Amino acid sequence: LDEVVDEMSLEEEIGPDLRKIHASGKHLLAIINDILDLSKIEAGKMEFYNQNCDLEALVKEVASTVQPIIDKNSNVLDIQIENEIGSMAVDITRLRQILFNLLSNASKFTENGTVSFIVCRKTINEADWINITVKDSGIGMSPEQIAGLFENFSQVHPQNIQKYGGTGLGLMISKRICEMMDGDIFVESTLSEGSTFTVHLPVKTLDNE
Numbered sequence: 001l002d003e004v005v006d007e008m009s010l011e012e013e014i015g016p017d018l019r020k021i022h023a024s025g026k027h028l029l030a031i032i033n034d035i036l037d038l039s040k041i042e043a044g045k046m047e048f049y050n051q052n053c054d055l056e057a058l059v060k061e062v063a064s065t066v067q068p069i070i071d072k073n074s075n076v077l078d079i080q081i082e083n084e085i086g087s088m089a090v091d092i093t094r095l096r097q098i099l100f101n102l103l104s105n106a107s108k109f110t111e112n113g114t115v116s117f118i119v120c121r122k123t124i125n126e127a128d129w130i131n132i133t134v135k136d137s138g139i140g141m142s143p144e145q146i147a148g149l150f151e152n153f154s155q156v157h158p159q160n161i162q163k164y165g166g167t168g169l170g171l172m173i174s175k176r177i178c179e180m181m182d183g184d185i186f187v188e189s190t191l192s193e194g195s196t197f198t199v200h201l202p203v204k205t206l207d208n209e
Helices: 002-043 055-072 092-108 143-147 158-164 170-180
Strands: 051-054 076-081 087-090 114-124 127-136 184-190 194-202
Touching: 002 170, 051 055, 051 092, 055 076, 055 092, 055 114, 087 092, 092 114, 092 127, 092 170, 092 194, 143 184, 170 184, 170 194
Parallel strands: 076 114
Antiparallel strands: 051 087, 114 127, 127 194, 184 194
8 A cells, every 4th residue: 555655646746747748748749840841841852642531531530639639728629511522632641730730720829719620522613622621719810910820930929939839830831731732721810809721622533643
């Protein structure tokens, strides 16, 4: 019994420090990965692999992965799949990276609110497109903040960098990846009213790369 008590006391004593070390390690890894991606993009060395992606399955997978971040700020994740979204040929790892970045950002800047994850398939000029929208009810952005949003190392809320963290690279990398996949990211936002990011990607198949 004494040994169990000693172990519990030791865990209580070092537990907070271990959690800080773990969080710092994850943050450092994120910074390294962002810088590596930026280097690949700038050098024109980022490779893409066309894989058949079941979009609804990917949406559910990403939602499950991001749920702890959603819960951290007491937010609600509202998933809306508006029609038969089907599948597309895309680099699944890169698309997953974009969606996770947008969803985690939305939850980071929102407290006790809602993060909507909306996916639909549209036909425009006889071509099929996938629209993926991440909408939050958070702190939003001013026109000036939006203007510098996709620049390298841009911090949208530099006065609160200690609170929100981040490298200032995630959105820029996500936008460049979308553009390299013949798509784009669009943003609408109002200060204190939330932000809406929309990923717009062409539906390709493995037969028409």
